[in-house]
Amino acid sequence: MMLDYRARYIPVQQESSDVNNSQAVPVSDSAVTDDDDLDALFTTNIDIEQSKENHVHPMDVQMAAFHFSDSFLKQKMITKLSQCQYALPLLVPDPLTSNIDCPLWTFRQLTKTWKISTTKENATTVTMKSMPIYKAETPMVSFFRLGSMSLSKSQLMNALINNRHDTFFHRNCKGSTKSRHLMDGVAEIAWYCPAGKDNDFFTDCIAFCNLHGDSLANVKQREILTEMSSVIVVLVPTLDKSQESTAVIYMLYKSSKPLIILIADNECSAVHMEPQKYKLGLKERSQTNVSEELKKIIKSLLSGPHTSFRLETMADVSVVKVDENQKICQNGKSAAMKIIELIEGMNVAKIKDKFLPCQGQLWSNWCKINKELHHLKGHIEKEKAQKTHQLMKLREKQCKASNSKLMKLFTHSLQSLPPKEREYFLTWTQILIVALSTDDLSSILQNYDETWSEVLVLKKKHDKSYKLKHKQTELELLSKKLQSATFGLEHIFREMGQIYEAHQTLRKLSLSRQPDWTKYPELAADLMISGHPMELMDGDAGHVPLIWISSLLKEVINKLGDQRVFVLSVLGVQSSGKSTMLNAMFGLQFTVSAGRCTKGAYMQLVKLSEEIKDKYKFDYILVVDTEGLRALELAGNATLHHDNELATFVVGLGNMTLINIFGENPAEMQDVLQIVVQAFMRMKKVKLSPSCVFVHQNVTDITAAEKNMDGKRRLQEKLDKMAQLAAKEEVCDVECFSDVIAFDVQKDVKYFAQLWEGSPPMAPPNPGYSESVQELKSIILSKKTLTDSPPISEIQELKSRLSSKNK
Structure with missing residues (x-):
């Protein structure tokens, strides 16, 4: 949670009743004399109990924490692992039932950003993409091994993705042990995201999937990955017709999927055997050399027509149990979908005007007049009366506008759903809203990013020309455009606050067709106590809604003391x-x-x-x-x-x-x-x-x-x-x-x-x-x-x- 990726390497000791008396180094049980001291040196007779590993494999610790967490903690864990640039569990064998689980829910809040650089007629264009990763359609390159290997598959994959960071844990990482219990059969996924620079390994986002353990023993996972992959990379100890792996290799070789076979006991360079089929020897070759050849082959295979992978399609795989299919999660999603169906297909910039009218121009005008009320000049009493009247009129307009269908649906779900379903409802609402606005926001953010960079350059040069003013004006327009297109839970909560303030100011009771605004502070207090951030100062209007905040904190006090x-x-x-x-x-x-x-x-x-x-x-x-x-x-x-x-x-x-x-x-x-x-x-x-x-x-x-x-x-x-x-x-x-x-x-x-x-x-x-x-x-x-x-x-x-x- 603290974004320190070294936490993965903290050793976790096994429980032992004799920890204090244990010796750090095993002692030979051979009796050594002057005559046979050399025999003792070469003996392999070591006390088995002493030689046992005394700490747990780091990935067993991670997977144990994952298995014992609820859905929301799992989601946070995966979000933080992703921020640490670590691979994430995609297919997870259930230790009790042996079912293959796909924790799709845990990926829902992940957003990836990358830049694609294209050169045309000596001009380079960099395009920024930013989207929820479950929506991204990317090629997927899957790695698995058939049989035992002395070479680390995970270490080889790291060299392809980020040679300065261990995205996938491997046998040479600090704290690794010979035995592990919860990682065999787990398929992890990581995404390579280019920066739009000349030294990018690949020019577009690519998913890399790593099946841990021997894929001969993990048939279901291997078949799922084979079906989903754009390119398959198989590691084998030897290429021999008598091997158990021969049938699998033959099947992959005859399929239409691009295939790269890496052979441990072979010294050959890359051999292009048939269209989209390669073999490459690993013997007596450096990892750098192998990874460079692999990059070239993968680039070549992906430069032509290839299948794409989208994380969300995992829900359609029949042999996989998806965590989102739980009833409690689906109930929350159904409630959220009622809201999404209202706004789907609309121009994102128009959603707030139509469904959240109390916080737009009405609230902005109220804040402006309220500030003027505290800086009166001239006929103070007369001006004060006029301003107060204007404020009340604006509150009346807010009351009349406070009956949007979106707010009715939202507050009804907050009030009626049990706590766990309500948490799913809120998370789903945010996830689905973000998905709706991704394309619009990505385009605006690209323009904003470019203009912002230009303003910074001009400011560093202490530019006093018209150009700086023009770029700042352009940035202001983009900021307003971004403000209009930005829509999330925080805006719905803000609308609740404004509806409450308007009705509370006028002391108007709700009609049967209107939402019960008196319950809003209590609903918001429950959310705040459970860890949701609440808006304290409205950044668009630059004002603190004091009536709302005071009532909210009063409810927090009522509930907590x-x-x-x-x-x-x-x-x-x-x-x-x-x-x-x-x-x-x-x-x-x-x-x-x-x-x-x-x-x-x-x-x-x-x-x-x-x-x-x-x-x-x-x-x-x-x-x-x-x-x-x-x-x-x-x-x-x-x-x-x-x-x-x-x-x-x-x-x-x-x-x-x-x-x-x-x-x-x-x-x-x-x-x-x-x-x-x-x-x-x-x-x-x-x-x-x-x-x-x-x-x-x-x-x-x-x-x-x-x-x-x-x-x-x-x-x-x-x-x-x-x-x-x-x-x-x-x-x-x-x-x-x-x-x-x-x-x-x-x-x-x-x-x-x-x-x-x-x-x-x-x-x-x-x-x-x-x-x-x-x-x-x-x-x-x-x-x-x-x-x-x-x-x-x-x-x-x-x-x-x-x-x-x-x-």
Whole structure:
């Protein structure tokens, strides 16, 4: 869950009643004398009990955890394994029944992104593709062996996919043992995703499937893979008609499937025997040499007509038991499909206008007038009455529009389904919505990515020309287009909030044909307690729906009691890795990708286990993720005003705020520090005293103490300077940053290594990054042991205070 791929190699010892007395090295049981010491040296008489392996095979540990997890934990496990660039179980023999299971459900939340580079008339075009992997139609190259082999098939496959990372666990990996119990017969899958560069192994996304164990003993799995594959690669110890494997090889050779036979005891180079049939010797040849030849052959075979594989088609294989066929899962899917049938075939950009009308222009206008209400000029009483009347009229319009069929279906399912079915319903709804909008979003994101890169280049050149303004305008239009086309569960929850606020403001009871809005806070509280993130600040309107949030937290208190909560918030520039850091720290699933993905602020409850509650003096952590400061599509005063409002709210809300700084750009750092210091200054004025830790990410050498000391000194100087400037603006008596907030530059500044170990999309997370995140988490929690955390009710009151100060 912490994105540290080394967890796979942690040795797990077998239980033994005699562990303390066991010897690390087996001792010969031969009696050695002066005359026969040489005989003792060459004896093989070792105590069998002593020579037994004393730890469990790492993949047995992984599969045991997988077998004993429920569907949702399995889904999270597979998502994290995929992020670590590890292979995923596709076909899994049930240890009890020997049925072949396909955990299709676990793949549903995986999205893969890749870039295809094509050259035409000396011009290279790079096209980005991003989609749920279960929908992707790709070639599949399957590997299996017939008989025993001294060569590692998995290691050879790693050389084809990523020669710097062990995608498939193999016999030479750390912690491997001779025996394994839960991996034989398991077929794992991994995808090669090109980066659109000259050094890509392959030019398009390819699925690689690896059947573990002897395929002569795993006939069902071998036949399934043979049917599904675009190319089959078979490893054999020898090619001999007398071998047991001959019948299988003959059948594969006569089939229409492209086939590559790798022969362990043969020295021959690649031989093209018949159309789409090759053999290649492995004897006395380096793995590099073999993998290069294999790449060429596979490329050649896939350059012509070939079959494609789509993960979703596994549900049609009769001999496979698919996890999604469970009744509880199907009930959740059926409820979700009722919503999808409403919006299927529609222009994605029009869905929110039609089915979620309360949060669009009506809510945006309400927020605008509400801000004006707090900055009245001229005839104040008259203007106040006019603005209040306008607000009420907008609420009336929201009430009239609050009867969409989508919201009726959604809230009915939330209320009527049992907890487990409700969880399936929510997950299915999100999965199916994402699938609907994939193509539209992929196209917009490609344009956004290209324009964003151009803006960055122009900004680095300090370009003052019309071109920069034009590109920023283009980026703003793309951002609005992206905003319209982005549709997910968070928008449905936002609509629930607006329906509730409108009816609550007008005190209107629901008619029989309207949804029972009074139940909405309770429904949302149940979801928040079970770990769903809830929107705290609407990023589109830039406003906190106080009536909704207060009622939601009140329901949380009713259900949990007034628990002690530590609020951890984060601030930083756009795409600086804030959400990724929080996900790695607490095993959460905040949205992460390039561009401005998080809009506004989201809160998620993390429950502490009973064992550590007393140690840390709080019961829950409320993690607040926020949108990026200095958004590229915003410009000038609008950016500064927006950022100051966001920073003031987030800093005031958190018991501790992580200030996330990415890279070593002094100008960018200055902008962020100015906003942050101003926010802390405002907290001082309203008698709030939050704390902060500066997180400096993507530092090239986090071990260079001297360089880091110099960096800390310069940061302290900048903070002091910013504090003096902010003091003049806020009319405060402040000489340095530590006058504003308790801050120790030696302890409260942390340096993080870069996130990726290599270049995405095939790079795994850097273990050094995971270590830094966990060290930071320990520091955060240890700081909170010194003070008692406030109950939820105080956080509820704080929101109101901050909102009024921030208008």
